[in-house]
Amino acid sequence: MTEKIVIATRESRLALWQAEHVKALLEDKLQAQVELLGMTTRGDQILDRTLSKVGGKGLFVKELETALAEGRARLAVHSLKDVPMDLPEGFALVAILEREDPRDAFVSNRYENFEALPQGALVGTSSLRRVVQLKNLRPDLRIEPLRGNLDTRLRKLDEGGYDAIVLAAAGLMRLGLAERIRSRFDVEQMIPCAGQGALGLEIRADDAALQQHLAGLIDTPTWLATQAERAVSRALGGSCSMPLAAHGRWHGEQLTLQVALGHPEENAKPLLKQTLQATVTQLDQALALGQQAAEALRALGAADYLAAT
């Protein structure tokens, strides 16, 4: 590519790392000239409040999309799990890159792993998905919200506010903070969020030239697995205030999709869980598996749970 590509990015350390990572890939694989355009989003301004209460995931992507629409940038790099299930008209998610560690991490200055936490310990975490699964594993624990970017969350732990915190391993690893991870949850025990650990590239839907260039960066196994995961969320209504987990794992061409849905009111109802498997080699099969998983959750009574979110 001869033209310069401008990447619109949030200015958190994690977002900048991700944008730099994609910049290096584009320079290396496409011999492109790339520049970053840093922006503060509405989501960043209110990072200390529970996002689901103030408008949800879209808050992190809207300003970036405006920059794309106005031609100030051509590409936006997102943590896939922060991207709404359906993008606004005029935008497209054209590439999903190879996934890093999708697991949730246990971070503590006092305890080696989740099992070592004493009765009644105080755990900080930032998503309803983690809250409902932690409560399900250990009803004795006290779970408190923990917001802010990764550095803020670690600082709150270090100030002694919590016995342990739980957050995505991928974010810590990207920021060079892997040594803070005391242990990782098995994905069966703490099912990750749809798309966790993967990066998604968004462009204007009419930018066919760039779409073609970016196609070379797609990691097909990650793309298919995360499409199945996101299909579960879409089929259940797609709200980010929903305590929903969805994670796909490969064994050859077999995709095993594990899903869990919790009730948003603490202790109100048991966690609903399902595991489905299918041969998946193309998009329609991935989407069908995701839809089946959503139906399986509905068969367990998901409607009551969704009505409460």
Ligand SMILES: NCc1[nH]cc(CCC(=O)O)c1CC(=O)O
């Ligand atoms: N919701 C914030 C967010 N968005 C992406 C990551 C980490 C990287 C990833 O999961 O891909 C995080 C931090 C976290 O959930 O602990």
